[in-house]
Amino acid sequence: MPSTPNSASDPAPDNAGVSDTVLSVRGLTTAFNRRGHFHAAVRHVGFDLQRNETLCLVGESGCGKSVTALSLMRLLPGRRQCRVSGSAWFDGQDLLALSEPAMTRLRGARLSMIFQEPMTSLNPVLPIGAQVGEPLVFHRGLSRQEAEREALRLLDLVKIPDAARRLRQFPHQFSGGMRQRVMIAMALACRPDILFADEPTTALDVTIQAQVLALLNDLRQERNLSLVLITHDLGVVASVADRVAVMYAGEIVEQAPADRLFARPSHPYTEALLRSIPRSDRDVGELRAISGQVPPIHRMPAGCRYAPRCPVAEAACLDATPALAPLPGDPAHAVRCRVRNPAAASEGRIGHA
C-alpha cells in the first residue's frame, strides 16, 4: 500500500496556529497477514495530537482503533504477521522508523499505554509496590528502595487510599477500579508525554468509570499530558474528549472538536451511531439500527467502506475512495464522505491499492 507522508490528499485536520503538536501521525496503515495476503486493518490514519489534549478514537469493535494505538506504540508482532507504514512524528523522530532499542527507551517512559483489563496486565504473584516501581528501575535506573518510595508517591497521585498498606498487597486484593488506578500510576511513573488508554473504563461499573475518568482528566491537566482515549462509548467521548476521531473499518471517517461533532455529526456513520444509542437522559423514540455489519478486513468493499450499509450512498460511492477532507468553512471538522462533503470527492493519487 503506497503512502506519502504529509500528502495533501490525506490531511489531518489542522489546528492551524496551534504549534504545540506532540504527535503527528500521517498515512498510518497497518496490514495483517491472513493466509499469505496482507489486509489493511488500519488505513491512512492521520491526526495531530496537541499537548494537554484528550483525543478520543471512537468506533465499534474491529474498526481499528486499538490497532492504531498498538501501531504507534510499536506493540504489534513482526513483519511476517503485520506491516506498518506511514509516519508518526514525536519529538523530532519518526516512531515508525525508530530502531527497536530506541523505541524501548521511549515506551513506558515518554509514551505509555493502559488497557481494558487491568487484572491481566498485572503480575498476580508480585506485590503492587514492586510492580509500580518497575518502570522506574528499568528506565531511570532507580534502586529498589527509591522505586518503592516513588511507588508510594504514585499511588497517592492516583488517589488510592491508604497507599502505604496497599503497596504490600497483591493484585487480587484490589477491585477493578483500584487496579486500573494502579495501571495508571505505572503508566505515569516516568512522566510520559502521551498516554494511550485503550477502553480503560469499559470493564468498570459506571460510578467507578466516572471516578477513573475524573482521575485521568485531573492528571492530564496537572501533568500537561496528552491523552489518546480509545472507546466504543460515545457517552464517554462526550464527557471527556476535546477532539474526536470516529473510525469505521480501519479508517477515520470523521474528525472534529467534540462539541462540533455532537452538534453537527456529518458522516452518515457517525449519525447512525448516534441514533442507535438508547439514552438514559431522554426518550429517543424508536432506535435506528444500522443494517448489516462491519465487513471483515479481507473483504473490504471497494470505494467508500461504509457505502454498502449507508442510506445516502450514491453510485459513485461504490467506486472511488473518499478522502478525509475538511468541511468547507470549517477547517477543524473533517469528513470522509463525498455526499456530505464535496471536498472529500476522492483520495486522488493515493487511491486504494
Place this chain on the structure above:
Amino acid sequence: MLECADSAAPILEVQGLRKVFSITRGFMGGQRASLTAVDDVSFGVAAGEAFGLVGESGCGKSTVGRCLLRLIEPTAGRVRYRGQDLAALPAQALRPLRRKLQIVFQDPYSSLNPRRTVGQTLVEPLRVHGVAKGRAARDRVAAVLTEVGLAPEAADRFPHEFSGGQRQRIAIARALILEPELIVADEAVSALDVSIQAQILLLLKDLKARHGLSFVFISHDLGVVRYFCHRVAVMYLGRLVETGPVPAIFDTPLHPYTETLRNASPVPDPANKVTMRRLDGEVPSPTAPPPGCHFHPRCPKAMDVCRTTPPAWTTLSGGRGAACHLHG
C-alpha cells in the same frame, strides 16, 4: 401498561426473595463466610410487561434472575408464576413449567454449545418436552430462525460460524422455541456493539409485542433500560433501593443511589457530561456490607439514622417505592 401492572394479577410475583451463599476459605474450609447476594427482594411482573432490574456488578441482579428460574436455589422467599410457587416445587414438577420461563445470557460466545449445530440446539428442547419431532420440529426451527432474522439454513451451521450479534439471535431463538411467557434477559445486549445492540433491542421489542412476552430485563445500562422497560427496580448490594415507572425514575430519582447512577451514566451529549465525583468510595464487599442503609458510606445525603437503621420500604405515589430515610 402501569395500570395493568398494578391492577391485573401479575404473571410473576416475587416475594421476600433471599439468597445467601456460604463461602469457605482456607485450609479444609477453615474460614466460613456468608454472602447475602439477594436480601428480601419483592416485585411483580405483569403480562406483556418489561420489568427492568438495574444496578452495578455484585448488586445481586443476576442472582435474582437465576433464582426466578431456579437455576440457583433461593434461600427464602416465594416466586409465584401464575399463582404457583416455583421455589417450593419439587424438581420433577418444575420441569414442565420451565417451558414458560426462559433466559437469554450476556455472552453469546459462551451461551451456545460450540459442538452442536444451531439446528441441534434448537430441536433438542422440542424433543425433550415432547412438543415436536422430525419434520414438524425442523419446520418449527426454521420458523423461529426466520423470526429472529436468520435464514433457515443457519440450522446446519455451528455457532462459531456466526458473529456475536447473530449468535445472540440464535440464543433468543432457543429461548423462544418453547413459546415461553416470560424471558429473563440477563445483560442480553451488553456485550454487543452499539449498532448491533440496537438491532437486538429492536428484535426483542418486536417479539415482545408480537407474542405478548413479559421480560425481566437485567442490565447495568440505564439507557437500554429506559428504552426497553416499563418499570424498573434499582438494586444496591442485594437490596432494592427504588422501583417505579421508567421515565419518572430516571428523570426524578428519589433514592440518592439512583441519582448517583444516573449522573454517572454517560450520554452522548457534551452539554450533559457525567458527574465525575473525584472520590465517593468503592462499592463495599457484599460479604461485609455496611450497617444501616448499605449505601450510606457513599451517600451525599446520609444522616445519622442511615448509619444504624436499614430504611424500610415505603410505597409512594405514582406507582413508585423507595427504601430511603429521606422518603420514609
Place this chain on the structure above:
Amino acid sequence: MTAPTLDTAPDTGRGTGAPRFLADLLRVFNANKLSWLGLVLFVGLCLAAVFAPLLATHDPIDQSILYRLRPPSDSHWLGTDSYGRDVFSRILYGARISLIIGLASIALGLVVGGALGILAGYRGGWVDQAIMRVMDVLLSFPTLIMGLLVVAMLGASMLNLIIAIAFTVVPKFARIARAPTIAVRERDYIEACRALGYSDLRIMVVHILPNVLGEILVLASLWTATAIRIEASLSFIGLGVAPPTPTWGGMIREGFEYILDAPWLSIYPGLAVLLLVFSLNLLGDGLRDAIDPKLRE
C-alpha cells in the same frame, strides 16, 4: 475490546446425522494424514492377532532346548527365547492377549473413570468431595500394588486382570474428566440447558461428554501402553496370565534376564508395544480433532 464481529460464515449448508459425522471424520483424517497411518497400523496389528495361527511360523509354546537364545535367522525371524521358543510367533499370539487386556482394561477404566469424573465435576459439592477423595486414595497406591491387591482379592484370571488394571486407571481418568467438566459447567449454555428443563443425565452425556472426550481419548491411547506394562508385571509375579501363554508384557519381562546376551527377546515385543501405542496415539489425535467442530473446516 469487545468481541469481534468479523463474520466469516461460509455459505454452504450441510447434511445432518451420522453420515455427516463420518464425512467429517474422513475430512479430518485426510487433513491429518498421520491419522490414516495410525488407523492402518492399528488395523494391521489387530489382523495380525486374529490371524496369528495362519501367520505364525512356529508353535508359540513349543520348547526346544537345542535352539535356545538363538539370534534372528532365516528359520527364526526374530530369534528364540531361553526355552527355544520362536519370538516372532510368540509376538503374534501375544498380540491377542495383550490387545484384549490393554484395550479392554483401558476401555473399562475410561467408562467408569470418565463417568465418575464428569459426575463429580458437574454436581460439585459433597458428591465431588466424596468421589474425588476416594479417587485420591486409589491414586496414592502405586499402580502395581493396586493391581496386585485386586488380583489377590479376585483371583488370577484374564477378566480379573482386566478389572485390576482398569482399577488402576479409573482415578486417573476421573481426574482428567473432572477438570474440563468444571470448566464447561460454568459456561452459560449448560445453564441454558437447565433452564430448558433437560435432565442432569442428558446434560452430562449430550453436552459435557463431548468436551471431555477428546482429552480422554488421547490419554487413553498413551495409557494402553501402561496397561500392557502392568499386565507384564502382574504376569511376572504370577498373578497375570499363566507362563506358557505368550503376552507382550510377559515376553519383555522374561527378556530382561538376558538383555545383554539376547537383546532381541525384549526389543521385538517392546517394538510391538511401541507400534501399538504409536498407532493409537495418531488415531487418538485424529479422533480428538474430528470431535472439535472448529477444526472441521
